[in-house]
Amino acid sequence: MAEVIQKKLQSELEKYQQLQKDVSKSMSARQKLEAQLTENNIVKEELTLLDIQNTVYKLIGPVLVKQDLDEAKATVSKRLEYINGEIQRYETLLKEMERKSEQHREVLSSLQQEYQRAQGQAVGKA
Amino acid sequence: MASLHDQMAATGKVKRNNDLPKGVERLKEEHRKVVKDCRSQIEHWKKVENDYESLQDRLRTLPDKLSYDITVPFGPLAFMPGKLVHTNELTVLLGDNWFAKCSAKQADALVEHRKKHVKNTLDDLQKVMKNFQNRADFTDDIEKLTGDTGDFVDIREEVINEEEVAKGKHRLAHKPHSNPKQEYLLELEEDEEKKEGDEERTTGVLSEEELWARLDELEREEELQDERYRLDSTDTNGEDTTSSSEEEKEADGGSSVQVNGHQNENGWVPSSITSQMNGTNGSHPEDEEEEDCDEEAGNGLPTIYFSHTAEFKKVRINTGKNTTLKFSERNEQKAQAKRKKKSGKSNGHSPHECYKITSPADIYRVFVDLVNGEPIPRKSILKSRSRENSVCSDTSESSTADFEERRAVFGRSWSHDDATHSDTSDGITEEESPTGMSPRTNGRFEAFTGTVIEKDPLPCSIPHLTIAAPALPTIPERKLEEVGPEAPQEPPKRMSKFKATRLHQK
Numbered sequence: 001m002a003e004v005i006q007k008k009l010q011s012e013l014e015k016y017q018q019l020q021k022d023v024s025k026s027m028s029a030r031q032k033l034e035a036q037l038t039e040n041n042i043v044k045e046e047l048t049l050l051d052i053q054n055t056v057y058k059l060i061g062p063v064l065v066k067q068d069l070d071e072a073k074a075t076v077s078k079r080l081e082y083i084n085g086e087i088q089r090y091e092t093l094l095k096e097m098e099r100k101s102e103q104h105r106e107v108l109s110s111l112q113q114e115y116q117r118a119q120g121q122a123v124g125k126a
Numbered sequence: 127m128a129s130l131h132d133q134m135a136a137t138g139k140v141k142r143n144n145d146l147p148k149g150v151e152r153l154k155e156e157h158r159k160v161v162k163d164c165r166s167q168i169e170h171w172k173k174v175e176n177d178y179e180s181l182q183d184r185l186r187t188l189p190d191k192l193s194y195d196i197t198v199p200f201g202p203l204a205f206m207p208g209k210l211v212h213t214n215e216l217t218v219l220l221g222d223n224w225f226a227k228c229s230a231k232q233a234d235a236l237v238e239h240r241k242k243h244v245k246n247t248l249d250d251l252q253k254v255m256k257n258f259q260n261r262a263d264f265t266d267d268i269e270k271l272t273g274d275t276g277d278f279v280d281i282r283e284e285v286i287n288e289e290e291v292a293k294g295k296h297r298l299a300h301k302p303h304s305n306p307k308q309e310y311l312l313e314l315e316e317d318e319e320k321k322e323g324d325e326e327r328t329t330g331v332l333s334e335e336e337l338w339a340r341l342d343e344l345e346r347e348e349e350l351q352d353e354r355y356r357l358d359s360t361d362t363n364g365e366d367t368t369s370s371s372e373e374e375k376e377a378d379g380g381s382s383v384q385v386n387g388h389q390n391e392n393g394w395v396p397s398s399i400t401s402q403m404n405g406t407n408g409s410h411p412e413d414e415e416e417e418d419c420d421e422e423a424g425n426g427l428p429t430i431y432f433s434h435t436a437e438f439k440k441v442r443i444n445t446g447k448n449t450t451l452k453f454s455e456r457n458e459q460k461a462q463a464k465r466k467k468k469s470g471k472s473n474g475h476s477p478h479e480c481y482k483i484t485s486p487a488d489i490y491r492v493f494v495d496l497v498n499g500e501p502i503p504r505k506s507i508l509k510s511r512s513r514e515n516s517v518c519s520d521t522s523e524s525s526t527a528d529f530e531e532r533r534a535v536f537g538r539s540w541s542h543d544d545a546t547h548s549d550t551s552d553g554i555t556e557e558e559s560p561t562g563m564s565p566r567t568n569g570r571f572e573a574f575t576g577t578v579i580e581k582d583p584l585p586c587s588i589p590h591l592t593i594a595a596p597a598l599p600t601i602p603e604r605k606l607e608e609v610g611p612e613a614p615q616e617p618p619k620r621m622s623k624f625k626a627t628r629l630h631q632k
Contacts, residue, residue, distance in 0.1 A: 036222070042243060043221040046236050050226055057217070057225035064225060072224060079222070 002118040009111045016104040023097045030090040033083055040080045047073050150269050157262035164255035171248045178241050182234055189214040189230045 047069065050056070056072045057064040067075075191213060198208035216233045218226050228236070271280070483489060 039221045042240065043224050046220045046239060047224075047226075049235055049239060050228060050232065054226050054228045054232065056220075057227070059223040059225060067224075076222075076224070 002115065002122050005111060005115040005118050009108070009115055012104060012108050012111055016101060016108055019097060019101045019104055023094065023101060026090055026094050026097060030087060030094065033087050033090065037080070037083045037087065040076055040083060044073070044076050044080065047076060146272070147269075150265060153265050154262060157258050157265065160258045161255055161262065164251050164258065168248060168251045168255065171244055171251065175241060175244050175248070178237055178244065182237050185216075185230045185234045185237065 047056070050069065052069050054069070056067045056069050058067050058072070058075075059065075192211070193213065194210040196208055196210050197205045200206045214229050216228055216230060218228055218233050218236055220226055220236075483492065
């Protein structure tokens with residue numbers, strides 16, 4: 001009996017650890033997105049500071065490609081929206097994972113209790 | 127795997143034992159970590175800011191020359207002499223792989239804009255750091271508090287619910303939304319649903335307690351307001367009430383439960399209770415005190431002896447419906463009046479300060495009427511005949527009939543040969559007071575400028591009204607007042623000074 005519980009406990013533990021890893025991954029991805037968000041915000045603001053005379057380039061690989069100022073502004077705005085959307089997605093994902101990990105935690109604790117009880121019984125028997 | 131579980135069990139047990147200090151340690155560690163992180167981040171951003179500053183300097187000087195002779199790095203190891211041309215044309219990285227060609231000044235503007243961002247970040251970091259620093263300090267303090275060697279001691283008093291909260295009859299709430307019955311209901315609920323979630327129960331009880339506490343607070347505030355209002359509006363009314371209240375208070379030693387059920391005065395009333403008890407149980411301490419006073423002052427001044435009579439209960443009941451309120455108010459008013467007098471006296475009364483004032487009784491000793499050059503103690507320092515001659519007294523505009531009666535009886539029972547009231551009332555023109563004082567007192571107190579008409583003095587049903595020096599004159603007056611007609615007692619207190627003068631002049 002104790003061994004069965006032990007095995008169950010083990011599997012649960014692994015699942016929980018896996019879930020925790022996913023959570024941390026999503027967290028780091030979200031942080032990256034946030035950094036990009038702030039950066040793009042700054043770019044947008046700085047683009048507004050420039051005037052049409054300045055030529056804007058975009059670095060694609062090793063090449064600096066000339067861009068139109070307005071085009072650049074539009075591109076940056078689109079990118080900003082995209083980043084915001086991604087952040088939202090990650091938020092929901094994180095919440096979901098958090099909930100699941102909570103469930104797993106409860107299962108783990110209950111299993112642990114069972115195991116301890118079983119151990120106690122085993123000791124009593126023995 | 128068994129070892130893991132054993133470890134878990136073991137750690138669980140250990141945690142239970144040393145939970146608090148370990149927890150605190152852990153908390154402090156986390157705080158310190160955050161603070162350290164913040165510090166390092168702040169350093170980083172400060173460096174960035176400095177870099178931007180130097181960049182700006184460079185940008186400003188760069189377009190000064192058309193070309194500069196420089197040593198150009200050539201690969202990782204070599205340099206080559208070269209020239210820096212197109213000094214005003216800069217390609218600026220805007221971020222996220224975006225570049226822009228701009229002049230030095232435009233680049234300067236961009237740098238300025240970035241610096242703003244850096245500053246904001248720095249400020250945020252500073253705030254966070256301060257916040258966590260405070261938290262860490264707070265946890266330190268808490269640790270000290272709960273630790274053995276803390277300077278602070280937690281003083282607890284186990285309250286046996288309803289008994290201690292209200293001595294005697296539990297007061298009904300004056301506020302509409304507070305329902306006294308609620309409490310009993312709640313208790314019942316508690317009994318019935320003991321197995322219900324602790325949180326629910328505790329929150330229910332807390333809310334009740336909170337309500338009561340809030341009620342008490344509000345009541346206290348209200349009373350203080352009323353008291354202040356009364357004092358402001360009619361000084362003498364306050365005086366009367368205070369004097370009467372004091373008498374009440376002293377008379378209250380016997381029953382006292384009801385009066386002292388006044389929750390607000392809980393801290394204050396008990397002291398008064400003890401004083402009352404002392405007074406009533408034997409009027410011995412008081413009598414002794416009086417005697418002492420007499421001894422001290424008895425050289426030239428007549429002494430006034432005073433003892434409590436058995437009329438106490440009657441006195442208390444007769445004071446009116448709202449006994450508790452009035453009681454406390456009057457007490458406070460009286461205390462205030464006394465304080466006023468004391469302060470008033472002490473302000474300008476230095477010449478009379480031959481008597482050392484250590485108790486309220488001493489005040490009265492100093493209040494003397496100079497009649498024909500002889501110092502005669504005033505019957506009451508609450509009343510004064512004329513403004514100019516009053517010594518630190520609040521004139522009693524509402525010196526109503528009762529007052530006269532009181533004074534009459536007072537005068538009669540006075541051991542001093544001070545004849546009729548009329549004499550005393552009219553004749554005690556206080557030429558005594560140092561003129562310096564009167565203007566001051568005039569400014570402070572309202573003066574009674576009407577004529578005083580004596581009414582028939584009450585038959586002195588109270589056999590022994592020996593009044594001792596100061597505070598005491600008022601007390602027997604009050605008692606008389608109680609014993610006498612009760613009806614006029616209520617209105618006079620509330621009568622305005624104009625009405626009072628009208629009455630007198632009738």
